[in-house]
Amino acid sequence: MSSKFYVTTPIYYVNGEPHIGHVYTTAVGDVLARYHRLKGDDTFFLTGTDEHATKVVDSAAENGVSPQEWADRNAKAFQDTFTRLGMSHDDFIRTTQDRHKDKVQDYFKQLLDCGDVYLGEYEGWYDAGQEEYIPENKAKEFGYKSPVNDQPLVRKAEKNYFFKLSAYGDSLLQLLGSGEVFDVRPTARKNEVVARIREGLNDVPISRTGSGDWGIKVPGDDEHTIYVWIDALINYLSTVDTPERRYYWPADVHLIGKEILWFHAVIWPAMLLALNKLPGNEWMKLPRLLYTHSQWISEGKKMSKTLGNFIDLAQIDHYVEVFGLDALRYFLTTNGPLGTTDSDFAEAKFIEVYNTDLANTLGNCFSRVSNMTGRYFDGRLPKPGPEPQTGIDQEHDRTAEHAVRDYHRAMQGLELSKAADAAMGLVRAVDGYIEATQPFQLAKQDGKLPEVGTVLYNCAEALRVASLLLWPFLPEKIEALWRRTGCGHYADALADRGKGELDQWLTWGQCKPGTEIMKGDPLFPRFQPAKV
Numbered sequence: 239m240s241s242k243f244y245v246t247t248p249i250y251y252v253n254g255e256p257h258i259g260h261v262y263t264t265a266v267g268d269v270l271a272r273y274h275r276l277k278g279d280d281t282f283f284l285t286g287t288d289e290h291a292t293k294v295v296d297s298a299a300e301n302g303v304s305p306q307e308w309a310d311r312n313a314k315a316f317q318d319t320f321t322r323l324g325m326s327h328d329d330f331i332r333t334t335q336d337r338h339k340d341k342v343q344d345y346f347k348q349l350l351d352c353g354d355v356y357l358g359e360y361e362g363w364y365d366a367g368q369e370e371y372i373p374e375n376k377a378k379e380f381g382y383k384s385p386v387n388d389q390p391l392v393r394k395a396e397k398n399y400f401f402k403l404s405a406y407g408d409s410l411l412q413l414l415g416s417g418e419v420f421d422v423r424p425t426a427r428k429n430e431v432v433a434r435i436r437e438g439l440n441d442v443p444i445s446r447t448g449s450g451d452w453g454i455k456v457p458g459d460d461e462h463t464i465y466v467w468i469d470a471l472i473n474y475l476s477t478v479d480t481p482e483r484r485y486y487w488p489a490d491v492h493l494i495g496k497e498i499l500w501f502h503a504v505i506w507p508a509m510l511l512a513l514n515k516l517p518g519n520e521w522m523k524l525p526r527l528l529y530t531h532s533q534w535i536s537e538g539k540k541m542s543k544t545l546g547n548f549i550d551l552a553q554i555d556h557y558v559e560v561f562g563l564d565a566l567r568y569f570l571t572t573n574g575p576l577g578t579t580d581s582d583f584a585e586a587k588f589i590e591v592y593n594t595d596l597a598n599t600l601g602n603c604f605s606r607v608s609n610m611t612g613r614y615f616d617g618r619l620p621k622p623g624p625e626p627q628t629g630i631d632q633e634h635d636r637t638a639e640h641a642v643r644d645y646h647r648a649m650q651g652l653e654l655s656k657a658a659d660a661a662m663g664l665v666r667a668v669d670g671y672i673e674a675t676q677p678f679q680l681a682k683q684d685g686k687l688p689e690v691g692t693v694l695y696n697c698a699e700a701l702r703v704a705s706l707l708l709w710p711f712l713p714e715k716i717e718a719l720w721r722r723t724g725c726g727h728y729a730d731a732l733a734d735r736g737k738g739e740l741d742q743w744l745t746w747g748q749c750k751p752g753t754e755i756m757k758g759d760p761l762f763p764r765f766q767p768a769k770v
């Protein structure tokens with residue numbers, strides 16, 4: 239059954255160029271978006287840039303250009319990078335675009351109207367790198383330093399508009415308790431949020447004064463700029479607040495990193511609850527799921543420019559050049575920090591995953607099957623005939639069905655590593671079947687060629703099923719494989735964000751005997767370390 243699916247990534251700061259963390263969350267979003275398109279869901283995948291941060295002003299000044307020029311330059315770097323890396327987002331929102339700014343002012347006006355905003359004064363700690371107000375108890379816990387970049391917190395005293403977050407504690411606890419309307423995962427992250435809400439919620443500043451001209455003005459009060467986090471969170475809604483796109487709201491999944499959990503799990507839903515109170519805003523429901531991942535570290539240590547272990551754009555391009563785009567996507571999305579533990583981006587691990595899964599399992603299995611088809615059947619897929627006698631399970635359709643079931647379950651639970659493994663498991667089963675039936679031995683025996691045909695047909699079918707499941711992870715190589723095996727129509731249907739018919743395509747027995755199987759170059763040549 240198809241339905242709609244709306245997935246977002248955080249919008250990224252444009253004080254610098256994208257790095258592996260940005261590419262990671264966007265790649266996870268891309269795999270989910272492709273999976274849903276493959277199923278035939280009406281999918282909307284959003285990413286973009288968060289541009290009104292003070293650090294953008296500072297880095298622009300350091301580089302001798304205006305904030306807008308600096309934002310333009312880096313936003314372009316993000317757009318170019320995501321395009322180069324094959325990301326299939328449906329839109330790229332920049333918070334300096336009028337379409338966003340107008341909506342932010344409009345919603346802000348509505349927040350002023352809803353009775354949950356008042357003018358007050360903030361005195362306390364501010365984390366300038368994260369653009370975050372830090373309550374006294376947390377500041378103390380952090381040793382008055384930013385938990386993200388270790389810089390000292392700064393003391394702030396400013397006039398602000400405040401949002402009555404304190405009024406929403408009970409509603410949020412209730413919502414998170416049931417998890418039916420709005421949920422936070424993994425559960426450990428949800429528990430953290432719940433514990434902190436239970437400590438009590440303070441009202442939060444939603445505007446700033448004295449932050450200069452960079453930002454969106456509070457409607458009717460030019461002295462105040464809308465707090466960058468409020469401006470940024472709104473992107474998820476502003477982008478789809480058009481007659482054609484409202485249908486996508488609420489977002490099905492907001493993907494975020496753990497350091498921005500509080501804004502997304504508490505402030506964002508509370509804002510939506512406030513907006514939702516106004517007549518005409520009934521459609522502004524809460525996002526269904528906030529999925530919080532952990533962090534990439536590099537070669538065993540937190541990534542940092544000074545340690546020189548930062549996986550920056552040049553490093554990313556290097557990996558793509560040496561291993562191919564799909565290899566990078568596959569490694570990131572199947573070995574990344576989707577759960578509650580950090581993941582290490584280490585070259586040795588990358589090579590191991592590449593060689594084991596992509597070269598030795600998938601690539602090699604396809605070569606075996608296409609080689610034998612070439613040798614015994616002139617490169618044309620044979621008709622299935624009698625099964626050779628072996629001791630192993632030969633209910634191929636059932637083996638495939640199990641893999642498909644495990645795959646869907648994992649994808650629905652955002653367990654990308656398990657989903658890919660369900661597909662790779664099917665490929666390994668093909669290898670096992672070849673080992674058990676020994677088609678190269680059978681081919682030497684009189685009258686056994688029809689059995690060899692059966693083996694190769696079943697192998698091709700199982701590989702076809704596995705390839706469909708792997709497409710969201712490895713779109714480039716899988717499409718190449720399809721074009722070599724008479725399945726180019728899948729690639730045609732999915733081109734340019736098109737939809738698939740996965741359930742129908744997965745039905746066993748669709749490979750047509752007689753189809754030409756082109757061996758071609760190895761899909762994933764085994765990596766020889768001397769190359770790096």
Ligand code: ME8
Nearest residue numbers: 248249250251259260263288470471494495533534
């Ligand atoms: O926080 N490992 O932008 P940002 C994994 N503009 N993911 C990482 C990562 C790492 N080491 N480093 C960054 C902001 N990320 C705000 C967001 S949303 C309304 C506003 C990813 O440029 C991860 O998704 O600092 C993280 O949440 C995001 O980049 C932060 O990007």
